[in-house]
Amino acid sequence: MRIAALAGGIGGSRFLRGLLHAVPDAEVTVIGNTADDIILHGLHVSPDLDTVMYTLGGGAHEEQGWGRADESFTVAEELAAYGAHPQWFTLGDRDIATHLVRTQMLGAGYPLSAVTEALCDRWLRGTPGPGVRLLPMTDDRVETHVVIADSGEPRAIHFQEWWVRLHAAVPAERIVLAGIESAAPAPGVLDAIHSADVIVLPPSNPVVSIGPILSVAGVRDAVRASDAPVVGVSPVIGGAPVRGMADAVLRTIGVDVSAAGVAGLFADILDGWLVDTADAGAVQGIEKNGILCRAVPLLMTDLEATAAMAREALDLVGHSP
Ligand code: GDP
Numbered sequence: 001m002r003i004a005a006l007a008g009g010i011g012g013s014r015f016l017r018g019l020l021h022a023v024p025d026a027e028v029t030v031i032g033n034t035a036d037d038i039i040l041h042g043l044h045v046s047p048d049l050d051t052v053m054y055t056l057g058g059g060a061h062e063e064q065g066w067g068r069a070d071e072s073f074t075v076a077e078e079l080a081a082y083g084a085h086p087q088w089f090t091l092g093d094r095d096i097a098t099h100l101v102r103t104q105m106l107g108a109g110y111p112l113s114a115v116t117e118a119l120c121d122r123w124l125r126g127t128p129g130p131g132v133r134l135l136p137m138t139d140d141r142v143e144t145h146v147v148i149a150d151s152g153e154p155r156a157i158h159f160q161e162w163w164v165r166l167h168a169a170v171p172a173e174r175i176v177l178a179g180i181e182s183a184a185p186a187p188g189v190l191d192a193i194h195s196a197d198v199i200v201l202p203p204s205n206p207v208v209s210i211g212p213i214l215s216v217a218g219v220r221d222a223v224r225a226s227d228a229p230v231v232g233v234s235p236v237i238g239g240a241p242v243r244g245m246a247d248a249v250l251r252t253i254g255v256d257v258s259a260a261g262v263a264g265l266f267a268d269i270l271d272g273w274l275v276d277t278a279d280a281g282a283v284q285g286i287e288k289n290g291i292l293c294r295a296v297p298l299l300m301t302d303l304e305a306t307a308a309m310a311r312e313a314l315d316l317v318g319h320s321p
């Protein structure tokens with residue numbers, strides 16, 4: 001079975017790990033969000049690609065969900081001693097090696113897709129079965145910016161600054177995908193969508209993780225036009241995101257913070273949508289929009305629970321593993 005998945009960071013990678021456990025013989029292509037990418041201390045950081053890469057490769061910090069296991073912070077301490085900014089984003093020593101390789105290769109002229117493939121050669125080579133491929137959504141630079149008006153005049157800041165430094169506590173007036181108009185899908189992205197047997201939307205942030213991927217020229221149309229069923233998993237349970245502050249970005253774009261609200265955001269592409277048992281009351285309303293819907297436990301508490309979610313998602317659209 002060929003599966004194409006559109007993924008952000010923590011929610012996306014955790015789900016993908018369960019999916020690979022549920023269908024070890026599947027050929028999975030992950031199309032990763034790069035709109036969170038940021039240059040820090042001269043280094044090109046791709047937080048969502050790295051979270052997928054480390055998580056699937058067994059190198060992620062388990063409890064935290066992002067960054068490397070067994071991490072140390074000597075470089076960050078030295079940077080702070082110099083008063084180097086920004087100080088709201090800390091890079092670990094092991095993690096920095098990834099960003100050094102990426103930055104150096106980009107500087108030498110390789111596109112991000114080739115750089116990602118090179119980095120993944122270390123992490124994903126050993127995955128069981130036909131394996132998993134990680135593609136950036138685009139090789140072009142796209143950055144999510146958030147317009148805030150904390151001191152009167154509206155100003156745009158990088159999404160990471162709003163999310164990490166301000167904890168999304170300052171209301172976002174608008175979310176802007178800078179560079180998206182001229183971004184082309186990275187090599188392999190449209191092919192993966194066209195040749196998939198199933199297209200999966202993991203429980204990633206619908207606005208700033210899956211949203212940017214679908215906004216790259218031609219991607220949303222390709223997903224909609226695909227013969228393969230599209231099935232998604234709600235990141236919202238009982239009116240709140242399971243983790244993080246996705247409610248803040250949903251409110252900004254005027255979407256109800258509910259499993260049904262998120263389904264509505266993807267209504268044009270979805271064939272199936274899983275909601276948590278706590279949201280069983282929403283199933284009928286979602287089905288009225290022509291989307292198959294089922295209520296099952298959606299907490300990714302461990303690998304088995306997550307694999308069960310993945311099986312339910314595939315089963316809902318007739319692709320039982
Ligand atoms: P990020 O890029 O690291 O923020 O990660 P993603 O965009 O991939 O995923 C973030 C989303 O994952 C959040 O909106 C969470 O609600 C969702 N999430 C995290 N853990 C769980 C879980 O156990 N179950 C479900 N259904 N969603 C989860």
Ligand code: CA
Binds near residue numbers: 009
């Ligand atoms: Ca992210």
